[in-house]
Amino acid sequence: MSGITVFQAAKIITMDPNRPTATHVAVRDGHVLAVGDATCADQWGRVHHDDRLAGTVLMPGFVEGHSHMSETCFWDYTYVGFHDRIDPDGQPWPGLTEIGAVLARLRDAAARLGPDEPLIAWGFDPIFLSSERLTRDHLDSVTADRPVVVLFSSGHLMCVNSAALAAVGYDRASNVEGIQRRPDGEPNGELHEMAAMFPVMRRIGMDFRTRSHQRAYVDAFGRICRRSGVTTATDLFAMVTQEGAEALAQATARPDYPVRIVPAVSTLHSTPEEVRAQMADLRQLNHDKLRFGAVKLMTDGSIQGFSARILWPGYVGGQPNGIWNMPPAQIHATCAMMQQAGIQMHIHTNGDEASTVVLDALAAAARAHPWPGARHVLQHAQMMGPALFARAAELGVCVNLFANHIWYFGDQHAALTIGPDRAARMDACRAALDAGLTMAIHSDAPVTPMGPLFTAWCAVNRQTMSGRTLGAAQCISVPEALYAITMGAARTLKLEAEIGSIEAGKRADFAVLAEDPLAIDPMRLKDLPVLGTVIGGHVDALI
Amino acid sequence: MSLPRLPLTVIGGYLGAGKTTLINRLLREDHGQRVLVMVNDFGAINIDADLLVSADGDTMTLTNGCVCCTMGADLFMAMGDALDRRPRPDHLVIEASGIADPARIATAARAEPDMAYGGIAVVVDAMHWGALADDPQIGAQIRGQVAVADLLLISKAEDGVPPALTARLAALSAAPQIDIGDCAAVAPLLLGGLAPLQGKREGGGHPAYVGWSHDGDEAMSRAALAAKLAQAPQALYRIKGLVAAPDSAGWEVQVVGRSIEIKPALDRVARTRLVAIGPQSAIARADIADWWSQG
Incomplete structure (x- = not known):
């Protein structure tokens, strides 16, 4: 029997209603043995008192229910986004609010490259810049002797310099949709959509397919999680090969790996037997820190990209309705198949039409193949209101709402996409909880930075970038938001028996905080310092 | 000599329109080209065992030199893999998923210097297309596929193509409309080769x-x-x-x-x-x- 360690803290917020707060937690074999005061584990035998966490506030390790491990691949490149961001090693990268600053950072990066290395940057978001448009001429002024590629944050656009255009032979004669042009017909450097971007990416070695599951990237993802207090994170829509899955299993198996990974894989199989066999193979690789078992479905696009499928009255600018990634007939067929196979689904639905179709499909699947514990999750579900939430509740379906959108995109949703009426009820946390749903809230990292306390701040305050409060009626309380980033998210992953609260029997996964989130001004929630994490009783170096 | 450009043909069309049937025909025909076909659902590809050299998890190699595989995690990167194959295939055929815009894929062949644009063939199910095109949820995407097609291949028109369908398709697209039930061979349409025209005919008497x-x-x-x-x-x-x-x-x-x-x-x-x-x-x-x- 291994020893008992009793950690002392200034306060422990347990998320266990039987003992909401405590000052000490006893850990044995990676699990919580007891919670209470200094004597809480005395009846279990000799204890070792550990005061490294004294003075901190402990919470259950946060659970990020919708993130992507691919974030770490981007940090191989230079960040040039509008918002401040922190890299996996903790270095802050201040947001760049005008083109001159973007070019200065690019020059700085160019100076540090080897002779034949292309210069690649990511996260550029001209929507927030009021200055002139970025062109090949700007990038030529950075360096002309190697390709320069600036990826936009949407993932659908890039801007490249003349050397990159020459490498792929794009010129005034090129008959390619997606090559943007100057008035004189020459390409201006901006390339739209993958078909036009892919020849450039191919020549500069940007292939993310297997990279994010390699050791160095898995480790970097762990550092991002630790810094934001996350001890369980999803890799949603993980495109896995058997080889990639094995690499991920190895990289996460070390005792000090700081986060439990829950991939939801994409599957191309079309019969319940095939999917079951694929998942059974993947589950063989599972261990304490890795949980294959669920799948991800993509149904529509994004609201800010006008590709989400939304109900009447549509987009305010009169844009055509969005696009289905899966046609409704296939959504029905796949939901039925997964339900029959007994596989939990995380289903991406942004628009309310997509959410409606998915709930129809889940209702039909539930009739055909009853499975009371299915607990499928609608991911994003940004336009669901009380009526759809009620249907989800009837079906035992959970939601994971994209609270970060309120701050990052809320102003645009009111002004440009769906208008103020519907923007005010987006990511409707209050309505979801009032319907009795299991609810999580998320970052969708790398779309927005991982940070559950920031996500909780969004759900509590519903502030946009311009400072307006977007739909005050949908604000939730701080305790509700803290529940959503711990127990709520754990329930969406079917892991609530193991994680999500600090109570006897659960894994000793903690977020180590500098202050008590229940005692501070709720507007300061996003600024509350995270000092590190504890995973399975292992204290990770305090940051 | 440079490596020849790899021509790409994209096959579009809704679920059940007949894309897989078309691909099965293409793989079996005697066109003399080493075609690499990338499909969504490997399980539906049906090749007789005596025409197979090998079949593993996601790749089938045929005795005629053709290869059929799944596109895996990323379609565009899979195109890069196809370009990097040695010997380079003579032709790449990609099956777009049922709701996909085939132009989003085919445009890559115009953009990529090592590829050649081999066109978009959209399979239109004569029995069901009209209703799908009017569907309030997917109609726009179904009509969009036809609008970007270079060739419209009509399937399931046992009693001839209904004139109303012909007219509707013509209103959306100037692409030639071809009843594939009438075609002795599909390879000339998809690959552009002439080999099957040299007197060799399969099946029932359509010189086409x-x-x-x-x-x-x-x-x-x-x-x-x-x-x-x-x-x-x-x-x-x-x-x-x-x-x-x-x-x-x-x-x-x-x-x-x-x-x-x-x-x-x-x-x-x-x-x-x-x-x-x-x-x-x-x-x-x-x-x-x-x-x-x-x-």
Whole structure:
């Protein structure tokens, strides 16, 4: 029997209603043995008192229910986004609010490259810049002797310099949709959509397919999680090969790996037997820190990209309705198949039409193949209101709402996409909880930075970038938001028996905080310092 | 010699339209080309065991040199893999998923210097297309597939293509409409090769295509060539080949339906060589020859 360690803290917020707060937690074999005061584990035998966490506030390790491990691949490149961001090693990268600053950072990066290395940057978001448009001429002024590629944050656009255009032979004669042009017909450097971007990416070695599951990237993802207090994170829509899955299993198996990974894989199989066999193979690789078992479905696009499928009255600018990634007939067929196979689904639905179709499909699947514990999750579900939430509740379906959108995109949703009426009820946390749903809230990292306390701040305050409060009626309380980033998210992953609260029997996964989130001004929630994490009783170096 | 460009043909069309049937036909036909076919659902590909060299998790290799595989995690990166194969395949065929916009894929062949645009063939189910095109949820995407097609391949028209369907498709697209039930071979449509036209016929008595080939010493500027191709007889499905130029290496030409693609040739073109096909019901070899020879 291994020893008992009793950690002392200034306060422990347990998320266990039987003992909401405590000052000490006893850990044995990676699990919580007891919670209470200094004597809480005395009846279990000799204890070792550990005061490294004294003075901190402990919470259950946060659970990020919708993130992507691919974030770490981007940090191989230079960040040039509008918002401040922190890299996996903790270095802050201040947001760049005008083109001159973007070019200065690019020059700085160019100076540090080897002779034949292309210069690649990511996260550029001209929507927030009021200055002139970025062109090949700007990038030529950075360096002309190697390709320069600036990826936009949407993932659908890039801007490249003349050397990159020459490498792929794009010129005034090129008959390619997606090559943007100057008035004189020459390409201006901006390339739209993958078909036009892919020849450039191919020549500069940007292939993310297997990279994010390699050791160095898995480790970097762990550092991002630790810094934001996350001890369980999803890799949603993980495109896995058997080889990639094995690499991920190895990289996460070390005792000090700081986060439990829950991939939801994409599957191309079309019969319940095939999917079951694929998942059974993947589950063989599972261990304490890795949980294959669920799948991800993509149904529509994004609201800010006008590709989400939304109900009447549509987009305010009169844009055509969005696009289905899966046609409704296939959504029905796949939901039925997964339900029959007994596989939990995380289903991406942004628009309310997509959410409606998915709930129809889940209702039909539930009739055909009853499975009371299915607990499928609608991911994003940004336009669901009380009526759809009620249907989800009837079906035992959970939601994971994209609270970060309120701050990052809320102003645009009111002004440009769906208008103020519907923007005010987006990511409707209050309505979801009032319907009795299991609810999580998320970052969708790398779309927005991982940070559950920031996500909780969004759900509590519903502030946009311009400072307006977007739909005050949908604000939730701080305790509700803290529940959503711990127990709520754990329930969406079917892991609530193991994680999500600090109570006897659960894994000793903690977020180590500098202050008590229940005692501070709720507007300061996003600024509350995270000092590190504890995973399975292992204290990770305090940051 | 540079590696030849890899032509890409994209097959679009809704679920159940007949894309897989078409691909199964293509893989079995005797077209003499090493075709790499990327599909969504491997399970539906049905190749007799005696035509298979090997089959593992996600790749089937056929005795005729063709390979069929799944596209895996990223379609575009899979295209890169296809380009990196040695020997490079003669032709790449990609099956777009049922709701996908095939142009989003096919545009890559115009953009990528190592690829050639081989066109978008959209399979239209004669029995169900009309209802799908009117569906309030997916109608726009279904109609969009037809609008970007270079060839419309009508399936399941056992009793002939209904005139109302022909008219509706024509309103959306100028692409030739072809009843694939009537076609002796699908490879000439999808690959543009002429091999099956040399007297070899499978199945029931539909001569279907007329072929034309040309070997001459004319040299043309890009503008002159573009103007010439723009005047090609409407009924031609495909034209492809190499054209010599007065002051450059020459041109590589791919015409599919109404799409005209001219790229600089990778190696110097000594003689102009072109092939073309069209439906026998609509065009004669002499019409094609007249078009090319007229000043």
